[in-house]
Amino acid sequence: MSKEKALEEFVQILKGRYGKRIREIILFGSFARGDYDEESDIDVLIVAEGISQKEISELTWEILMKYGEVISAIVEDESEFEKHRNYSFHRIIRREGIRIG
Secondary structure, eight states: OHHHHHHHHHHHHHHHHHGGGEEEEEEESHHHHTOOOTTOOEEEEEEESSOOHHHHHHHHHHHHHHHSOOEEEEEEOHHHHHHTTTSHHHHHHHHHOEEOO
């Protein structure tokens, strides 16, 4: 339950802080597939304009301190996301990812 709460708060804070700069929030990895365990992190790709990886890392730290849950978040702008669409990592995200925002 704490993973779900951590992810929910993470997404709410993202939307509140960055609003329309966020194009997509995609959950992927074991949590998206449903085969996670208590040690698993929560993998998220954020497609956004004008948001730094440092800002996202600070937010994931806040969530870790509050919930004890690790969110591994990557931020890319739309051009990076499109440019990398044929990379194996991005193919996996497109195949198993769940859009959550």
